[in-house]
Amino acid sequence: MEQNQQFFHAHHSPMGALASFTVGEFGEHGGMGLELGAPFAGNVFVGYQDGEGVVNAFPFYKGANDQSERYVQKDDTSSLTERLFDDIQRDYAWASDTFAAPGISFKVLSPFFEVPDPSLAEHKKLKQASCPAVYVELSFNNASDKDWTGFFALQGDELRWNKLLDGDANGMVGVTCRDSIGIATQTPGARAFSHFSVQSALSKMGNNDCFMLGPTAGVMIDVKAGETVTLRLALGFYLGGNVTFNRAMQYYYTQHFTGLTDVLAYGLEHFDSYAAIAEASDKQLRASKLNSHQQFLLAHATRSYYGSTQWLFDGTEPVWVVNEGEYLMMNTLDLTVDMLFFEMQQNPWTVKNTLEQFLKQYSFYDEIFDPAKPEQNYKGGISFTHDMGVSNNWSPKGHSSYEVAGLDRVCFSHMTYEQLTNWVLCCGVYISKTNDQDFAIEQRGTLIDCLQSLLNRDHPDAELRDGIMSFESARTEQGGEITTYDSLDHSLGQARGNIYLAGKSWAAYLAIAKVLQDLGESEQAEIALAAAKRCADKLSNSFDTQLGYIPAVLDGHSTSAIIPAIEAIVYPYEMGLLEAVSEQGPYGEYIKVLKTHLKYILNDEHCLYPDGAWKLSSTADNSWVSKIYLNQYVARKVLNIDLANSVEADAAHQRWQTLGASKHACCDQFSSGKPIGSLYYPRCVTNILWLNE
Template structure:
C-alpha cells in the first residue's frame, strides 16, 4: 500500500481523554487534553546535520517560531533573536510505519517512535488498574552517529497552545523535562539530556549562555541530547497529561487516575520506570494485529483503534464508583448510544466491564418513560421505557432523562432517537451477556428487559393484531416531529425511523436478542412474545421485496431508495450465536437485496467505495466496516479489496488527513464525525471463527501471553 505518510494519528493513554496527535505537516498536532481536534501545536523532532555543526534537520511538524521580543522591546534593542538553523527533512527522506500501538518515523540517521499500547483496563472495583491508566505515552528518539565525525545534537519538544498557562522546566528530582502549566509535559530520566525554554528552538539548541535556558517567557520547550561520533543512542521520553480537581459537571467526578497521581511529574516518573514492559506489550500487540490482514485493512483498523482511545475517559464518582465515557470525536457528546452499540464488539474483547458500566448508567440516569403517537395524530398511545441519545457534551453530563442532542418538533437531524436507542440498549445487553455470562447482572435487569419488550411492542402498534414488527409510531417527546435514526444527516432513506428498512432489521435482531435474554432467565412466556415479534418483522421485510430483489428503504411509504445497511443488524444474532434458521427466508431476501444493490452499482461511488444509500452522497466508514463483516461472514461474499483501497484513500485525502480517523464522508470528503472513535467496528475483521467476541478477546490475550512467556 503506497500512500501519503503525512496524516494525523492519535497517540493516547487509555481513559485520559488526551492525545499526542502527530503526522500532518506543519503545526497541526501536539499535546491535546479534552479537545475536539488536534491541539495545533508545533512539535520539534530533529537532529544536527552530519557535516555542518549548528545546522539541524527536523520532521515537518512545526511552523515558524516567531521571536516575540518585539512585544516587550518596542525600540528593538534586545539581542535575543537568532538566525534560523532548522530545516525540514525532504519528503523523500522520510519513512513511516504505523500500527495500533507503535508509530515509527525514520529520516536520515534519526528514528522516532511513539508508543501507546493497546491494552485492557481491569475493573478498578476489582483490580489495581494503575499500570493501564497511567496518563502518558512513551517516545524513543534514536540517533545513529556511528559513521559521523562530529558530535550531533538531537531534540524533542513542543510549543504549548494553552493560553491560560506558560511553559516551564520541570524541577522534579531525577526528571529532566518541559511542560505547560500542570497539564502537559515531556520528560526523560536520562541525565545526559538538558531542557530549555525560548521563543526560538535555535536559542535552546545553541545557547549563548546555558544560564539563560530557563527563559520562562519562552513559548516553546525542548529537550536536547548529544550523541558522540561512533555512537548510536536511544533516548526515552514520557509524554504526560494531567487534569486535577473536578472534571465534570452534572455528575461531579475526577479522573480515576487521581487515585495514584497528584501531579504530572508523578505520571512521567511512573511511565518511564515501567517503560520496558510497556514497549514490550506494544510490540507484542502490533505483531498479533498484523497477522492475516491486508495492508489496507491493517491500516484502517490500527488508525481507528488510535482514534478510539483518544476519546476515552475513565472517571471516578464521589462515592468511588468508576464511570466510563467515550466522547464522540469532534462533537464530544458523551457515551452516544449509537456509538456504544457499534464499539461494543471491540470493548467486549478488551474491557467488558466498561460496557456494563455504560448500560447501567443508562438505566440509572438516562432512561425515561414516554408515550407514542401515530404520524399526524395528536392523541398519544402507551409507550414505555426509552433511552437518551447521549449523556451530555464535553465534560458536562446532561440532566437525568435527557440528552445533550435531542430536540422536539423536528423531522430530521437533532430529533429524538427513542426507538433506536431502545434497541441499542437491548442489543448491547445481549452482547455483554454473551461475552461474560454474567447471570447476576442479567437477573438484576430482568424488569428492564421486560420493560424494553413492552416498549418495543407498543412502538409497533397499540393493537397486537395490527403489529408488523417495525417501528410504526413516533415518541411523544417529538411533539409533532418525527423520530430519526443514527444516520441523522441522511435523507429519509436512512434518516427516518418509522417503517425504516435498516431499523426494521434492527428491530428483528432486538427481538431475537430479547428472546435469548429471556431464555437465560427461564422466562419462556416473554421469550415467546419476543420471537412472535421477530417473525412479524421478518415477514414484513421479506414481503416488501420487489421483482428485482430490491427492498425499499422505507417500507410502505413510497421511499424506494436502496440501502446497504439493510444487512447491518444481521451481525447481532450471528455474534451472540442465536439460531436464525427459522428466518432463512429473511436471510435469503437480504442476501439478494445486497447482491442487487452492489452488482448494479447504485450503492458504489465512482472510486469503488461503498455508498450506504443510493440517494445520498453521505457514507460512514464505521458502518461500511460493519456491513463488510456481515457481507463476508454471514452472506458469504468475497472481501471487496477494491473498496478497501478506496476507503484508505478517503482517510489519506489531504483534506481529510488532518482529522486522524474520520467517519462521515461525503463522496470521500470528511464533512462530519471527524477525530472519531467508532471505526473500531473494523475489529470484527480479526474474527474468523463462529465466536467473534472470543476471537477479539484472544487478540489481546495472545499479546499478553507472548509478553509473559
C-alpha cells in the same frame, strides 16, 4: 505505505484520559491536547542540529514547506539554516508509529491492553492501566565526523513551561506546563529547555536555558560524531480535582497518581513493560490474516477510540465514558452499540458500566402517537436518551444534550426508537458473551419493559402490528424520529418505516427472547419471538421484484437502496444465535432476501463508488466508515457474499483516511472520500470484527 499517504494525523493516547498527542500530518498543528475534539493548535519539533549548524526536522509544525531549506533570522545576531528531512518513511502499526529519516528514528508508543475491572483487579494492575502517558523513543545515528544536538520539543502560543525541579524529579529531566502536560526523560546527558523556539535555544541566546517567556520547550541531547544515542521520553497528562459538571467526577488515574510528576516518573520506570505491550500488539496485527489496508484501518480506529475515552470516578464507583470525537458528546448510545464489539474483546465491564449508567440516569418512560392522528397519545414505554451530556457537562437526568423537540426527521430530532434497540442489543450481547447471570437477573424486568415498549411503538393494538416502527415518541412534540444516520436523506435518516432500523428491531426481539428464555420467562420469550417473526416476514415481503431489492423506507414511495439493510444480523450472530441467521433457520426467507438484496446493489450503479469504495445509500453521497466496516463483516462472515471481499475497497477506504481526512486523525463521515463530519472519531473500531474472519 505509499509516499503520498505517509503524512496524516493520528491519535497517540493513554486509555481513559481523554488526551492525545496528535502528530503526523505535514505542515499542520499538533501536539499534546487535553479534552479536545481536534488536534492541539501547537507544533511538534523533532530532529537534530548537525555539525554544519543546520537544523534538520520532521515537518510536523505549521508553516513547514515541502522539502524546504530556508535561512532564518533570529531575534539576536545569530542565524541558522533549517531543513526538512526528505525520504521520510513511516511504519504505522497497531500500537507504535515510527518515522525514519537519515540519521534519526522517531517512534511513538501508545500501548493498549485490557482495562481491568476495578471491582476485581488488584491495585498495581489498575495503576498500570490508568497511567495517563504515552511514550517516545528517539534514536540518533550520527555517522558524520562532527557532533550533533538532537531535540524533541512542543510549542503553542498559550503554553508556558517550567523545568522539573531537581528535588522533586526522581532523577528525571524535563518540562511541564501548568502541571497538566509534561515531557520527561532519565536518559543520561539529556537537558531540558524552554525558549522562543528550538532555533533560539540552539543558538544559545543568552545564558538562560529555561526562558519562561518562550512558548517552546522540550529536551535536547548531544550526539557525538560516530555515535548512536537513544532518548526515551514519557509524555504525561494530568488533571486533578473534579473535571465534570452537574455530576462531579475525577479522572480515575487520580486514585493512583498524586500529580503529573508522579505520572512521568512511573511511566519512565515502566517504559520497558509498556514498550513490550505495544510490540506484542504490533506482532498480533501483523500476524493476522488482514491485508495491509485493513491492518492500517484497524490501527487507525483503535488509536482514535482510546483518544476519546474517559475513565472517571464519582467518589464511589468507576464511570466509563467514550466521547463522540469532535462533538465531545458523552456516551452516545448509537455509538456504544457499534463500539460494543471492541469493548467486549478488550474490557467487557465497560459495556455493563455504560448500560447501568443509561438505566439509572438516562432512561425514561414516554407516550407515543400515530403520525396520521397526532392529536391522541398512547402508552409508549421505556427508552433511553441519545447521550449523557457534552464537553464534561452531564445532561439532566432523563435528557440528552442532542435531542430537540418539535423537529420532524432532521438533525437533532429524537432517536427514541433506535436508542431502545441499542440498549437491548448491547445488553443481549454482553450477557451472551460473559454469561453474567447476576446482571441478567437484574435486567429481567427492564427487558420485559423494553419488549412492551418495542411492541407499543409498532402499534398499541396488538392486532394491527406488522413488526416495525409505526408510532413516534411524544417527546418529539408531533415531530418525527431519526436514526444514527442523522445527516443523511430519508433512506437512512428517518426512523419510521426504515428497513435499517427494522432490522435492529428484529435483532432486539431475538436478544430479549434469548435472555428471557434463559431466565425461565418462557411466555415473554415467545411473545418476543413472535414479534421477530412478524418483523422478518414484513421485511421479506417488502422485497420489490421490479427494483431488485427492498426499498429503504417502506412508505410506498422510496426507491433508495441501502447496504445497512443487512447490518443488524451481526447481533444475533455475535450472541451465538446461528440458527437465526441461517438460510435454513426460522428466518431463512429473510436471510435469503437480504443476500439477494445486497448482491443486487453492491455495484457502482447503486452502492459502490467507481474506485470500489462502499456507499451506504444509493441516493445520498454520505457514508459512515464505521458502518461500512460493520456491514463488510456481515456480508463476508455471516452472509458469505464473495462480492464483499475487495482489496480495492479497502485501499479506497484507507485513502479516505490518509488523503481525505489527513488533518483530523480517524474520521467517520465522508462524502466521496472527503470528511464532512464526525472528525477525530472513536466509532470506527467496528473493524475489530475483521479479526474473527
